[in-house]
Amino acid sequence: MSANPQAASPLARLAGAQAALPGGAAWAAWRGAALERLIAAGLPTPRDDAWKYTSLRLLARRELAPAPPRPVATGALAELPALAGPRLVFVDGRYHAALSSPRLPDGCRFTPFAARLAAESPQALGATLAGDAARIDERVRLLNASLAADGPSLELADGARPAEPVHLVHVATGGGAYPRTRVVLGAGASLELLEYHLTVGGGEAFVAAAGDYRLARGATLTHSSLQVAGDRTILLDDAAVVVGAGARYAHRLVALGGQLTRLDLRVALDGEGAGAELAGIFLADGAREQHLRTLVEHRSPHTASDQLYRGVAAGRGRGSYDGKVIVHPGAAKTESRQSSRNLLLGREAAIESRPQLEINADDVKCSHGATTGTLDEQMMFYLLARGLDRDTARALLTYAFVGDVLRRLAPAALRRAVEARVLGRLPAAELLREFVA
């Protein structure tokens, strides 16, 4: 990490913003320490390996101070897919009771972070600053910690298995937002968690989100993240997941919006038989930038991970997949697969893909593959030779390209909603609907 004096200036402004945040002295100290470390590290630059593909030069002119409370009409949520289940809404990182419908099932406890700020120390919430900073770039997490004042905290009791998904809705209205999420699943618990990032109003927004997810033995968490932020929103999201023995974590990324978005997803398979299945698409059209960075650590024997990502860039869009799998010593019988395929639809579009594998154990089965290319000429000719027009053929092949990821989306209502959104971004959408009916 290298300090960058020019880029440090937006950070220095944040110290003033900290004073206005709620919480006692312990929290002030915690945030102060985070900002201090962040200022020492400096904002990431492309010279940092973890930020090779993501440029944060846009941050220099962005308002980072937390947005003041603004009224948000209920209609703002109309674009969310109509799905059953309790809904917890956070506007600019703060819990919004009027927009939420937090009737949670038995065994599931929700606390707005803010409600616990006064009573508990940061450590009690597990929001620790300790981390392997030497190996893991935690600057998004530090940025979040510097200004976090609220966010969802969900706990599922042992064996709790709510039938309906829980929805975490993050709404940005302009200015900074620093939601901090914590989800803890007890042994054998099972949850479908749907997370949304959207923007209301056309203002410039900056979101630095951080989440901690912990799955006890035998728990199952399906975590879908739908990024449909506005064209002037920068969204940095850092999720750290610890998967216990026999537990399963599934993550689905659907990145369709934003000016610049990035997800750092770190998954530790920390117990025998733990598994992670990560899949996602990004659709970087216009001048959008969408980046994804994954780190999967196999720390125990008989752990399995599977990654399936499809990226599409059109116009001047840019994207990246930077994924690393580390098999630690002793993690025998590990199985890991990484697939990153990317499609470029414009001469100025670009996608970088870097799957990496670090194996420090014997008797493991690991594979990885990455491709970036244009539409398949032979497929294109076949469709044209059957009388399809060019726009439809291109759109159809683009849609088919992301199809294997879309098919993994659950519940079905979410899949349909995402399919409709993806189709809506392609030409000849009406015709395509036939093909996927």
Add this chain to the structure above:
Amino acid sequence: MSDIGKGDVILEIRGLAVEVQGRRILEGLDLAVRAGEVHAIMGPNGAGKSTLSQVLAGRPDYDVRAGTVRYLGEDLLALPAEERARRGLFLGFQYPVEIPGVNNVYLLKAALNARRRQLGQPEVDAFEFLGLVRDKMRLMQMDESFLSRGVNEGFSGGEKKRNEILQMTVLEPVLAILDETDSGLDIDALKVVAHGVNSLRRDDRAVVLVTHNPRLLDHLVPARVLVLAGGRIHTSGDAGLALELARRGYDWVRAEAAAA
């Protein structure tokens, strides 16, 4: 019904020269195909049979250097591939491509509706279409599962060829060019494919069979057999020529073409 009558010229090729990646493959090829006819274009491997098929279907990376191609009185080479298909020209591919995620039967429906729009006919609805395609699938002895699969996805070689012929029977083209549709088929599959092609034969349509295997012609008797060698039609004759090729092989054709 079309206004094409038996004996009308459907396809007329004059002096066609084609380069593929800088290499001259076809060199002054002439060919006329009339309504009601079945032509067999034969020849050794590498003679340019597939190049001819692909050029007629409108493959963009094949470079036409000279010659004219008229199809139903129009300049075929001026039309993009999709326009040719809509005007009733069908290419049965030698190697049908797999397109996972694009539903086989919806592609066929979209293809049929593109053709019908061109003909000024109303589009078929899903119900009508399903009835039609089921009939044709019985003809081709194809399983119902073909309806829900991706285009050629996981199909065996024989299934891909049957799928091409299924598409052809649904689209009812004016001119069907079947590029090595018989290759890689066992004798039973060959009969099914031949049956599918025979079901299409009519006085207002024509079929061009591109093959190096005279066996297909046991089931599909062509009006004319044309032997392609050295980039042009080297010899032509009636169905008897195919028998001669079966007996003598292609070496004499190659030798004569090289000497010419």
